[in-house]
Amino acid sequence: MSAFLRNTAFLLGLPLLLVLWWWWATIDSTNFFVPTPGELVTTFVDTWFGPRFWQDVLPSIGRLAAGLALAIVLGVAFGILIGSFKRLRQLLEPLLEFIRAVPPVVLVPLLMLLIGINDLMKVVVIVSGAIWPILLNTVEGVRATDEVQRDTCATYRIRGLNRLRYLTLPAASPQILAGVRQSLSIGLILMVISEMFGSSSGLGFTIVWFQRNFAIPEMWSGILVLGLIGLGLSVIFRVVERRILRWYHGLREVQRAS
Amino acid sequence: MRADTKSIPAFDGPMLQVAGLRKIYPTATGGFEAIRNLTFDVPAGQLACIVGPSGAGKTTLLKCIAGLLPRTEGVLELHGKDITGPPKTMAVVFQEYGRSLFPWMTVERNVELPLKAAGVPKAERRARAAEALEQVDLADAGGKYPWQLSGGMQQRVAIARAVAYRPEVLLMDEPFAAVDAQTRADLEDLVRRIWKELGITILFVTHDIDESVYLGERVIVLSAAPTVVQDDILVDLPADRDQLRTRSLPRFAELRTHVFEEIQRAKAEAKTGAIPAR
Numbered sequence: 001m002s003a004f005l006r007n008t009a010f011l012l013g014l015p016l017l018l019v020l021w022w023w024w025a026t027i028d029s030t031n032f033f034v035p036t037p038g039e040l041v042t043t044f045v046d047t048w049f050g051p052r053f054w055q056d057v058l059p060s061i062g063r064l065a066a067g068l069a070l071a072i073v074l075g076v077a078f079g080i081l082i083g084s085f086k087r088l089r090q091l092l093e094p095l096l097e098f099i100r101a102v103p104p105v106v107l108v109p110l111l112m113l114l115i116g117i118n119d120l121m122k123v124v125v126i127v128s129g130a131i132w133p134i135l136l137n138t139v140e141g142v143r144a145t146d147e148v149q150r151d152t153c154a155t156y157r158i159r160g161l162n163r164l165r166y167l168t169l170p171a172a173s174p175q176i177l178a179g180v181r182q183s184l185s186i187g188l189i190l191m192v193i194s195e196m197f198g199s200s201s202g203l204g205f206t207i208v209w210f211q212r213n214f215a216i217p218e219m220w221s222g223i224l225v226l227g228l229i230g231l232g233l234s235v236i237f238r239v240v241e242r243r244i245l246r247w248y249h250g251l252r253e254v255q256r257a258s
Numbered sequence: 259m260r261a262d263t264k265s266i267p268a269f270d271g272p273m274l275q276v277a278g279l280r281k282i283y284p285t286a287t288g289g290f291e292a293i294r295n296l297t298f299d300v301p302a303g304q305l306a307c308i309v310g311p312s313g314a315g316k317t318t319l320l321k322c323i324a325g326l327l328p329r330t331e332g333v334l335e336l337h338g339k340d341i342t343g344p345p346k347t348m349a350v351v352f353q354e355y356g357r358s359l360f361p362w363m364t365v366e367r368n369v370e371l372p373l374k375a376a377g378v379p380k381a382e383r384r385a386r387a388a389e390a391l392e393q394v395d396l397a398d399a400g401g402k403y404p405w406q407l408s409g410g411m412q413q414r415v416a417i418a419r420a421v422a423y424r425p426e427v428l429l430m431d432e433p434f435a436a437v438d439a440q441t442r443a444d445l446e447d448l449v450r451r452i453w454k455e456l457g458i459t460i461l462f463v464t465h466d467i468d469e470s471v472y473l474g475e476r477v478i479v480l481s482a483a484p485t486v487v488q489d490d491i492l493v494d495l496p497a498d499r500d501q502l503r504t505r506s507l508p509r510f511a512e513l514r515t516h517v518f519e520e521i522q523r524a525k526a527e528a529k530t531g532a533i534p535a536r
Contacts, residue, residue, distance in 0.1 A: 146357050147357075148352050148354045148357035148358050149357060149358065149360065151321075151324075151326055151350070151352065151358075152350075152352065152358045154325075154326055154343075154344050155324055155325075155326065155344045155348065155349065155350040156344075156349070156371070156372035156375060156419075156423065157344055157346065157372075157375060157376070158371065158372065158375040159375070162374065162375045166360065166363070166371055167360070170360070170362040170363075171362075173362075247361050247362040247363075247403055247405075248361070248362075250403060250405060250406070251361045251403075251405045254405045254406070255405075
């Protein structure tokens with residue numbers, strides 16, 4: 001129990017200290033641009049607990065979820081293809097490096113023209129940025145599959161889908177998940193940016209709207225919502241990762257101990 | 259216990275035939291000749307050991323036989339059929355047990371996997387895996403992950419996986435090189451026991467002279483690279499072997515001395531390039 005308390009103290013200690021400091025610094029503040037903690041909390045509740053949750057927060061989360069899911073599926077699928085075939089890798093490497101170097105943000109105006117101002121455009125923007133860490137990590141993970149494990153599959157004639165399911169995917173899973181972790185934050189950034197351009201709903205749109213209308217505490221509370229979504233994503237990721245990579249963490253622990 | 263051999267047409271020749279085998283690895287400087295000319299037969303049901311100095315191309319030979327590596331020249335036949343890829347009736351136990359078992363699966367699932375890929379129904383798969391784990395004295399470890407087991411136990415899991423697969427030929431590539439001496443003795447007896455129980459053909463590669471004489475019915479001594487057969491020795495020790503009594507037999511000492519001398523000769527030849535007088 002004391003260990004649990006200590007861990008909780010470590011987890012919450014710094015955020016609490018920062019909030020305290022913020023409270024102390026804004027006690028007699030009249031600064032229009034920086035609200036006090038109390039003000040922010042009331043604004044947060046007033047602003048987001050209501051119709052805005054359904055109109056802005058949920059659609060944003062929906063786009064983010066769709067974009068990330070698509071990025072994971074496409075990134076892993078193409079990563080496995082490219083990682084498995086040397087020729088394909090050699091053929092695609094320069095092209096991939098080039099596309100990867102283009103900041104996905106500049107695609108927003110282009111995609112607005114091509115796809116129009118709709119949810120699909122925003123999802124495509126998220127995918128176009130979030131896919132890269134997953135794709136490249138999957139390629140590396142597949143390439144680095146242990147030679148003895150491959151030989152084992154070959155001698156026992158484990159092929160095709162069986163090989164994919166029981167060797168390729170699990171062997172690359174630590175790398176794939178490392179890529180997914182990076183993609184989560186990229187996806188969140190691109191979700192906001194895609195909503196700042198031509199949009200009539202969503203968090204990015206609402207935050208910019210608040211800022212333009214000098215609703216400063218509301219703007220801050222929107223930023224808080226984004227932070228909480230990011231936190232939620234990383235908590236979900238940790239739970240999923242622990243489950244999928246239980247074997248990996250166990251193996252690493254054993255290797256470290258010896 | 260044996261795989262169904264009724265469907266295979268009668269064949270009187272050896273289980274495994276190696277003739278004029280040559281393997282050259284392509285390199286920037288024109289190629290490295292790992293194996294020059296190997297010729298030997300292994301009859302069905304024999305436990306043959308292959309020994310040779312380090313760098314003799316033992317692993318290369320095994321990989322060629324397993325169909326994992328293409329040969330440069332020569333004949334490689336299993337049951338009279340040319341080996342072009344990993345044969346269906348062959349299993350391999352690798353030296354690196356830690357890398358050969360899949361760490362993301364439990365022991366049970368590891369043993370079952372080749373059967374699953376071969377389309378064996380679930381109930382039979384379960385039964386065969388349980389039986390094989392029992393044969394290697396790991397009946398209780400099925401639910402564990404390989405990395406939760408000691409090195410010797412992991413290698414036993416790899417053996418169980420091969421046993422459950424019911425091969426006609428089992429190749430073992432220095433399987434006990436990375437375990438401690440006590441475990442090694444136990445594993446050697448395990449291989450002898452399984453060989454007797456299943457009546458399969460085993461080709462056991464090792465660099466340990468004592469191990470080759472203790473285990474084998476026959477010891478094939480390889481020269482240093484480029485490899486040829488240096489000597490082919492029949493081990494005329496009693497079939498029931500015992501770590502203490504067999505190893506203290508005068509005949510055991512004679513055989514091990516003989517193999518030792520052959521390997522020393524192979525090393526000397528590799529160094530001078532000439533064949534010294536015997």
